[in-house]
Structure formats: C-alpha cells, structure tokens
Amino acid sequence: MTGDSPLEPAIADVLAREDATAFVAVGSARQPTLRYCRPELDDGRHAVAFDGREWRVRSATDPGAAPASELADVLATDGLSGTVLTPARIPHDAALYLEDAGFSLSSTDVVARGRATKTxxxxxxxxxxxxxxxxxxxxxxxxxxxxxxxxxxxxxxxxxxxxxxxxxxxxxxxxxxxxxxxxxxxxxxxxxxxxxxxxxxxxxxxxxxxxxxxxxxxxxxxxxxxxxxxxxxxxxxxxxxxxxxxxxxxxxxxxxxxxxxxxxxxxxxxxxxxxxxxxxxxxxxxxxxxxxxxxxxxxxxxxxxxxxxxxxxxxxxxxxxxxxxxxxxxxxxxxxxxxxxxxxxx
Missing domain, CATH: 3.90.230.10 (Creatinase/methionine aminopeptidase superfamily)
Incomplete structure (x- = not known):
C-alpha cells in the first residue's frame, strides 16, 4: 500500500468484505472521484484501479485512446479475476471493456463515504x-x-x-x-x-x-x-x-x-x-x-x-x-x- 491516498485503507476493507479483486474508476482528471483517488493526475482521461496493495493507472490525451481498455487488459494479465467494484456511475464503454476482460461489476459508495470527512x-x-x-x-x-x-x-x-x-x-x-x-x-x-x-x-x-x-x-x-x-x-x-x-x-x-x-x-x-x-x-x-x-x-x-x-x-x-x-x-x-x-x- 502506497499511503498516498486517505482512501486506501477503506478500499482495502471493502474489497475484503465484498470478496472483490479491485476497485476501478474511470473519468477525467477533474472528475471528483479520480481527483480524490489520485490527486497527481494531469489533464486527460484516466482509468485507475486499486487491488488493496497497489494502484494501476492508465492515462490518455488522444481522443481515440481507451485507457479503460488498457487497464482491463493489465488487470487480467496480472492474474486478477472475479468482481471489481466501481462507483455507481462509470462510463458505459469502460464497463464493457471490464466485462469483456472477464470481470463482473458491482457498485460501491466507498469514495463518496470517504469524501464526507476531511484530512x-x-x-x-x-x-x-x-x-x-x-x-x-x-x-x-x-x-x-x-x-x-x-x-x-x-x-x-x-x-x-x-x-x-x-x-x-x-x-x-x-x-x-x-x-x-x-x-x-x-x-x-x-x-x-x-x-x-x-x-x-x-x-x-x-x-x-x-x-x-x-x-x-x-x-x-x-x-x-x-x-x-x-x-x-x-x-x-x-x-x-x-x-x-x-x-x-x-x-x-x-x-x-x-x-x-x-x-x-x-x-x-x-x-x-x-x-x-x-x-x-x-x-x-x-x-x-x-x-x-x-x-x-x-x-x-x-x-x-x-x-x-x-x-x-x-x-x-x-x-x-x-x-x-x-x-x-x-x-x-x-x-x-x-x-x-x-x-x-x-
């Protein structure tokens, strides 16, 4: 665990409780969920995942690129499988990339709950x-x-x-x-x-x-x-x-x-x-x-x-x-x- 995000312990706990393999979020750097998870992200579109130990990040500024597709492939290649947790709202194409890579999706409000208090x-x-x-x-x-x-x-x-x-x-x-x-x-x-x-x-x-x-x-x-x-x-x-x-x-x-x-x-x-x-x-x-x-x-x-x-x-x-x-x-x-x-x- 990197310790970079105040959210990490909460994500690790919900992954264990839900028997899920990773938390995944997709969006722009200005999107609050992405900004909260990885505040260092630059402008562009990003797909991030946390498996309870480390973050995986894929980013793109090219309109034709698909960082969610790249992230889904990386997760599968690294041997992760089963359920991934996502915010209630996730881009439709990102959900399809994850499902095509063999993952099932389940929503969680762990980010919203974490944002309710401040460090x-x-x-x-x-x-x-x-x-x-x-x-x-x-x-x-x-x-x-x-x-x-x-x-x-x-x-x-x-x-x-x-x-x-x-x-x-x-x-x-x-x-x-x-x-x-x-x-x-x-x-x-x-x-x-x-x-x-x-x-x-x-x-x-x-x-x-x-x-x-x-x-x-x-x-x-x-x-x-x-x-x-x-x-x-x-x-x-x-x-x-x-x-x-x-x-x-x-x-x-x-x-x-x-x-x-x-x-x-x-x-x-x-x-x-x-x-x-x-x-x-x-x-x-x-x-x-x-x-x-x-x-x-x-x-x-x-x-x-x-x-x-x-x-x-x-x-x-x-x-x-x-x-x-x-x-x-x-x-x-x-x-x-x-x-x-x-x-x-x-």
Missing part, C-alpha cells in the same frame, strides 16, 4: 479556496460601499453598478487571490437594472484552489439600509448559525436535524414563510456528502450552512463554512454585517 491537508486546501472567496466578496462589498448614489441608483466610475459588474469584480479578486471562480459566482438583486440603495444584494462565491478543493461564502449587503424586516431576518440568520455550531459541537447530527434547527431559530424572529436552509459537505465539489436527510455530519467534516429568508423586496441570505470537531470553527469568513463598509474595514 488536515484537505481542510488546508479548502481554507485556501475560502480565503479566495473572502477576497472576492470583499471586493464586491468595496464596490457597493464606494459607489455614488445618482438618481436613485448606484454608480461607480461614471457607470451604473449592475449585478454583472459586481460579479466580474468578485471573480477578478478571486483570481488575484490564487483561486478559480469556476462559474460559481452569483450576484442577486431584487430587480434587473442597476443596484439601488436600500435594497439587499446577495453575493455568493464558491471558488476552487489549484488542486480542486472548493470554498463557499455568501453575504447580503444593503447600501444605506434602514433596518426593519431586513435587519430582523439578518439577526435571525446569525443566531441560527450560533445554534447550529453548538449543536454540532455536542454530537454528530443528521443533515435534517441541523437544517431544522437553523429554520427554528429564524422562525423565532417572527418569520413563518420563505425560509430556506441547506446543510451539505464541501470539498472537491461545492456540494457533496453529507447532503441528504439522514446523512450524518460527523467529526472532521467540513460543512456549508446556508440560510435565506425571502422578504417582500428581496432576500437576506448568508452561507458559512465550518469545520466540525471538538469545536466548530468558521473557515476563512468575513464580517456578517449588512453594511458593506464593515467587510471593507475588516
């Missing part, structure tokens, strides 16, 4: 991505804070400040901080035109760092806000984060239980409808295990907590990223204030 090295990569997300949202907040009010609209550098201009500014800051926006940056405003003072603007980014791990962060800013229901919703959401952190510190919790706790805290501030909550893991994808119902948020998980409240004239939404352990740590966050100047001054 120290993975957490460090997520924190790098989260730092880039924070840099992006600070840039967006700075644009909102410094914009001039002209005829009831915000303008910057003699041009109207729009959601698209904010998105571009956020992405530029993410890139400058060493991240990749990955098309995951969104700016939401109540209307379609230029941003107006007094209306909530939701900024969200989920960039990745160079090895593929994501961060995620969302904030709502209101330029020249007057409080009222916006302020009340915001306080309810921030209180919900504190409650969820205490809950996760006490014991492992299901996704459903944490989402219900987040919602209950917001309801305590007088909101009955339009409450949105989501709890999920973050890693090689912006949303990954644990992410459904009874799935458990365990110690060593990195989880996103999303809470939003729909109002008559917009939405208040915040997303935090937390590392779960003996304590619950916020990762790479920025101030939660509705005032964009608070994010700039931090």
């Amino acid at each position: 120290d090295a993975e957490r460090a990569r997520i924190e790098d991505a989260q730092a880039a997300a924070g840099a992006g949202l600070r840039r967006g907040a700075a644009a909102l804070a410094t914009a001039e009010v002209v005829d009831g609209r915000l303008g910057l550098e003699d041009e109207a400040l729009t959601a698209e201009r904010l998105r571009i500014a956020i992405d530029e800051a993410i890139v400058a901080a060493g991240g990749f926006p990955d098309g995951n940056t969104t700016v939401s405003t109540p209307g379609d035109g230029p941003v107006r003072p007094g209306e909530p603007v939701v900024l969200e980014a989920a960039p990745r760092e160079p090895s593929g791990y994501h961060g995620v962060l969302a904030r709502t800013f209101v330029r020249d806000g007057e409080g009222g229901s916006e302020r009340r919703a915001h306080v309810g959401i921030t209180r919900s984060f504190r409650s969820a952190a205490a809950m996760l510190t006490a014991d492992a919790q299901s996704v459903t239980a944490v989402e219900a706790d987040l919602e209950a805290e917001v309801r305590a501030f007088g909101f009955e409808d339009g409450i949105h909550t989501r709890v999920a893991g973050v890693g090689l994808e912006p949303v990954e295990r644990p992410r459904h119902g009874s799935a458990t948020v365990e110690s060593d998980a990195v989880a996103r907590l999303d809470v939003g409240v729909d109002l008559a004239d917009g939405r208040i939404r915040l997303t935090e990223l937390v590392a779960v352990g003996d304590d619950v740590d916020r990762l790479g966050s920025i101030p939660r204030s509705l005032d964009p100047e608070a994010a700039v001054a931090d």
